[in-house]
Amino acid sequence: MRNALAIARKELGIYFTTPLAWIIFTAMGFLSSLFFVGILGGFKQVQELARQVTWAKLPPDYALFKNLTDGVIVQLLGTVLIITLFVAPFLSMRLFAEERRQKTFELLMTCPVRPIEIVLGKYLAALGIISATLGITLIYPFILALFGSSESGSALEWSTVTLGYLSMLLLGATVMAIGMFISSLTESQMVAAFFTFVVALAWFALGMVAQQVDEPVRSVITYLSFDSQLRNMMKGVFDPKALVFFVTIIVLQIVLTHRAVDAQRWT
Template sequence: MLAIFKRDFRAYFTTPIGFVYLGGYILVLNLYFYLYNIANVSTRSNSLAGIFSFMLMVMMFLTPILTMRIFSEEYRQKTDQLLFTSPVKLSGLVMGKFLASLSIFFCLLLLSLLWPSAIALIGQNNMAEVLGNYLGIITIGAAYIAMGIFISSLTENQVIAAVGSLGLFVGLYLLEMLTANLATALPGWAVTALRFVSIFGRYSDISMGLLALDDFVYFLSICAVFLFLTVRVLEKRRWS
């Protein structure tokens, strides 16, 4: 598992992928930060809530870049033959890859610490809000990565993997919009059910500082389910 983790983490920086991912975020988000938190005196605020919800949008588009290669590239280069004929458990393999992507995501969060630091210089951070937003973005980020890895395990084409993940993320978002708009038209039980599975509802609870155990269990379960499904897909490939 450690070997896979090290190799995959390094591969993000021996290919342009890691730089595109981090660079894309930094460019877009820092611009946002500058415009809304620094430059415009009239709207300028100490709150990071805006930039984090913007980050959530950007994440839908950039997470696929992070995860599209994970298994697709191994299939295409036939390096999966090395992985699957080595004395390694499939679960360890998937976990190693998951942690490698997650670490890149953490690199991004490390870079984003610039924002609260800048705010601290010119004003006062709302610590509860900052903490809540970080926890929220970590949980949803991990869930996205697990989903992206699962999609990547289904195809040997990176582009299909990326578009597939993007479709899944956007689809989930649209479902959320739909639930919000049809709340009055739908029967009560359906709204309750949709709210229960809603990723964004739970995300906003966490980011607003409502830390409930079930929300964390929920995100942990999403990661576990998708990583487990990935292991099953890899297992199934042997029998095809």
């Protein structure tokens, strides 16, 4: 395990000495702040409207805008989820592809280190960097908690916010695992990033295909899509099935990556 930690440390060091991590952080901060301002503006408009005509006269789906948690944070985290799908492949692309390209893979494979330690070390670093990227958006709930108010005490429902972040972390961790596996198959970071993005986006949006097919295929496809798995958690309902679903995919990707790295010994 000491070896895995040494590798994780090296990976994180490289993320932060190259511009990549900072570019991704900036992109996440910039894009999420645009959505935050937009969503907050919409929330304010509905609130004004409700004050003039009362909630009873507004269409029922406007009830969402009664509190900051459902009206702003849940909406915002939904968009951050999509941003994550776009940025995570850029963070995972270099994990193995870069080692192969600059021939340092040869160093790792001839040091007294087990392949599984290399894979786990890399994944640990991947988890760290995606958590930091998502962590940037924590500033919005804190802004709302500080300056917002509600009729029932606390401005935000922290359990909903926490589950929202748990969902984002699960998705981010899953895309990083997929990205790590794809990165272990190629020398080109571009190819790795592109394919990771295609796979993650397709997997996320499987639910749309499900609408076009009949049962029982529809249920299966719906079950497999990231979007439908996350739906409950994003609304603040803890869903252990989703947790198991994502952890299973992550473990599967780690096993596949290990096979790909270990294959070096056989071919």
